Amino acid sequence: MGTAPGSNPEEQNRENENKDRDREFEKFSRATHDFASKPQDAEIATTTAHWEQTKPGTILIVDDTPDNLLVLFSYLEEQGFKVLLAEDGETALKIAQSKAPDLILLDVLMPKMDGFETCRRLKAKLATKEIPVIFLTALSETVNKVQGFKLGGVDYITKPSEQEEVLVRIQTHLNLRNMRRALTIQNKELQQALDFEALVRRVTDKIRDSLDEKQILETAARELAIVLDLSTCQIELYNLEQTTATIAYEHSITLPECQGRSRKIADFPELYQQLLQKSPLQLVEPIPEFNPQGIQVNRLACPVFDDRGILGNLWGLRPPTEVFTELEVQLMQQVASQCAIAIRQARLYQASNKQVEELAKLNQLKDDFLKTVSHELKAPMSSIQLATETMKTLLATKQNPQKSATFQRVLQIFHESCDRQKQLVDDLLTLCYIDAKAKTIQPELIDLHLWIQELIQLYLQRTRNHQQQLVLDLAAEPLNIAADPMILERIVRELLQNACKYTPASQTITIQTQAHESEIALCIINTGVEISAEEQKLIFDQFYRIPNNDPWEHGGTGLGLTLVKKLATMLEAFVDVRSENDQVVFCVRFPKKVKEL
Known part of the structure; x- marks a missing residue:
């Protein structure tokens, strides 16, 4: 007498356990599907919708039965998916590595390499570990579903299965994957925002305490280049007439150094017209200094300005395919604003120091002038005084002193000293009143x-x-x-x-x-x-x-x-x-x- 199906207690228990697990997983899938279709976070919903619109689903079906492949292939293509086919595990690994599908439907029982081993190898590689894997198993097959989940599978579909069920499960796990990607992006952006905020605080603290313009520029360029992973960060400053822009400081990692180079504003009217209006811009242009020539970079320029006017521009350079995000632009603008404040403070400090030095120099010139004037005025007076004493002696000791050669010499000294005194006083008066005149x-x-x-x-x-x-x-x-x-x-x-x-x-x-x-x-x-x-x-x-x-x-x-x-x-x-x-x-x-x- 044959044994009725399921009459073996151990087999019956295993079947009941599998049914319970399937019900639990189905319950979980419905819950996650509901969450994916009605996300709590608007940003995640937007990111997910954007992902779904811009990247159509690509499904890799791995099955050693051609009929199964053809049935699923036709149905999923009708639903708008791009479908890839593989009849064994080795082929599946190669396709997954090169094509990076969004989801894999993987038959469990296959010759040479079964579905579990194929899944293990997929999850062991960085390029394929995040691809969701749904196992396909025949209703009559006895498999260890727990092992499949441990290896990284996300779901089981029993063959033969309703096509609508396959579609729902695929959409559920694609939505889950998109949600994970969106969360990853959001977390990355959040961490980047925190890093940027910390950078602004760090740069602000460093440049706020510095009154050295060169140190301010060096700090801002270096910190931005590190945090934003820039090939080069440059700070260019305008001359007073805003006719030329000179790269005052540069932190370069991979590109040729351009520090100290100037260019005329008139040679780039469209570029500087926007910058002089205090608006940032992003553009791709070639680097003429680079060898070989023709290599392009993506440039982001943020004007450095305050309420007193514009001082220059902060430039960030990257490979042409790496676009600056809105958050990165905001960061550059904040750092540029802090640079403007710090540069103004440094220049004000330098100007005040220069004024102090000029005042000290003027005081020294005044002291030297007074000493020299005193000496110059004293010299002819000393001659006059000496001539006077000589004249008194001649008048007291000689008769008719006017006929004496000494007397004539004394008179000459009187005349020369008086002329010199008069000339000196005239020159001093002219010098004092020349500006008014x-x-x-x-x-x-x-x-x-x-x-x-x-x-x-x-x-x-x-x-x-x-x-x-x-x-x-x-x-x-x-x-x-x-x-x-x-x-x-x-x-x-x-x-x-x-x-x-x-x-x-x-x-x-x-x-x-x-x-x-x-x-x-x-x-x-x-x-x-x-x-x-x-x-x-x-x-x-x-x-x-x-x-x-x-x-x-x-x-x-x-x-x-x-x-x-x-x-x-x-x-x-x-x-x-x-x-x-x-x-x-x-x-x-x-x-x-x-x-x-």
């Missing part, structure tokens, strides 16, 4: 050649006495300049006096005029002497005298050339000096224009 000068149109010929009459006798030759070298064309005659005379007199004072006997003093395209030059040239390059830098300083170079021992106040420079500025001209080939040339250069008088 600049506002009241009245320029006139002067015929320069006629004016020079009248002026040199005063110096002809003096040059003859010194055995010097005075020469005029005037331009062929008439020259007119707009200037205050008194100020112009003071300038030329001082230069001629210096020329007479420092030119040795038998040498030449030349007054020369030159007409250029944009200026008129009036030059005083004297030969037989040179001024070193070091002294040329100092001769316009107050109280500076060229040492041991006055053959006639005229002396001087040391303010003459200082006044020449300042007076020329009042006439909107400038003075320069050059010396070579045993001669010195001072030129006063007037801009070539006629003013309305």
